[in-house]
Amino acid sequence: MQKLTSGEPAELYLAEDRHLLRQLTLKLLHANTNYDPLAAKLLEREARLLARIDHPNIAAVLDLGLLGSELCMTLQAVGVDGLDDWVEGGQRSQAQLLAVLRQAGQGLAAAHAVGVVHGDLIPARVRIDRLQHVRLVDFERARDLAPEPGAWERQGPPLPIDRNYAAPEARETGRRDQLSDQYSFCVLAWEALTGRRPPSDADHVAGPWAYRREPAYKVLARGLSANPTARWPDMEQLLDALERAGTGRRFF
CATH class of the missing domain: 1.10.510.10 (Transferase(Phosphotransferase) domain 1)
Incomplete structure (x- = not known):
């Protein structure tokens, strides 16, 4: 994965979906906030807000779930x-x-x-x-x-x-x-x-x-x-x- 942004409470990574042969953007909680209930709540809230917006110039949310043990929001690929x-x-x-x-x-x-x-x-x-x-x-x-x-x-x-x-x-x-x-x-x-x-x-x-x-x-x-x-x-x-x-x- 390639890190795109750094910071808290979460960071963006560019990743490859090897099954569907496409790129995706993953938003993962920063290591300092990974087990912070408020940070998880904010990520969930962000996913709900993004799901309301359907526009080609807004990164579309595809999923919200666990990647291993980490909460992860999956978005369509964005630029480096x-x-x-x-x-x-x-x-x-x-x-x-x-x-x-x-x-x-x-x-x-x-x-x-x-x-x-x-x-x-x-x-x-x-x-x-x-x-x-x-x-x-x-x-x-x-x-x-x-x-x-x-x-x-x-x-x-x-x-x-x-x-x-x-x-x-x-x-x-x-x-x-x-x-x-x-x-x-x-x-x-x-x-x-x-x-x-x-x-x-x-x-x-x-x-x-x-x-x-x-x-x-x-x-x-x-x-x-x-x-x-x-x-x-x-x-x-x-x-x-x-x-x-x-x-x-x-x-x-």
């Missing part, structure tokens, strides 16, 4: 590279970057459509295969916006999030919803397109006139607004605007 590794792995054209980001955004929109918020979208969770097909992974920090009455999932799992990609409201109050996901998407999109972190105040950052007037910059800057209500109403509208901005011109 995360977004950051893929960007650094070669000269990527504007069209390639936009195509990959569009797929990531479409996967996020599909999750939102069934009431699932990813909650901690970072480049390593945007997996890209050799055909440049994108699948989002690692929904253990996801928030269920429509849980059954009284379900413990209502508040989401007590796991830390990556503050480098988290929206201001997620960092300050723990609020995670579709708009905080949108903010995280815009951070990683800005990094992929420019090779730099977005400015702390993207709406009002000082800079050359040519830089400020780029329409794609304005699209992402709106998604990076500190005020959630000033962002795009949803991911679909953001993606439509980003596609229009990138059509027929180079930006950043």
Whole structure:
């Protein structure tokens, strides 16, 4: 098996199904949490949330069971590279970057459509295969916006999030919803397109006139607004605007 991601409470591995001659992704509990009942409960919860999402840009869950003595979630195969590794792995054209980001955004929109918020979208969770097909992974920090009455999932799992990609409201109050996901998407999109972190105040950052007037910059800057209500109403509208901005011109 090839390890794809490291961390707690679980890790991704690329494995081969020798019976059906296909590749699969296995999600196994980290050694430090393998016998932690809460970690097992989170993995089960993640599998249930993923089972609600049927979209080509979300890693589909195939099974949840035991691999030997370890709890294991089996997913369809995902790419070896995360977004950051893929960007650094070669000269990527504007069209390639936009195509990959569009797929990531479409996967996020599909999750939102069934009431699932990813909650901690970072480049390593945007997996890209050799055909440049994108699948989002690692929904253990996801928030269920429509849980059954009284379900413990209502508040989401007590796991830390990556503050480098988290929206201001997620960092300050723990609020995670579709708009905080949108903010995280815009951070990683800005990094992929420019090779730099977005400015702390993207709406009002000082800079050359040519830089400020780029329409794609304005699209992402709106998604990076500190005020959630000033962002795009949803991911679909953001993606439509980003596609229009990138059509027929180079930006950043």
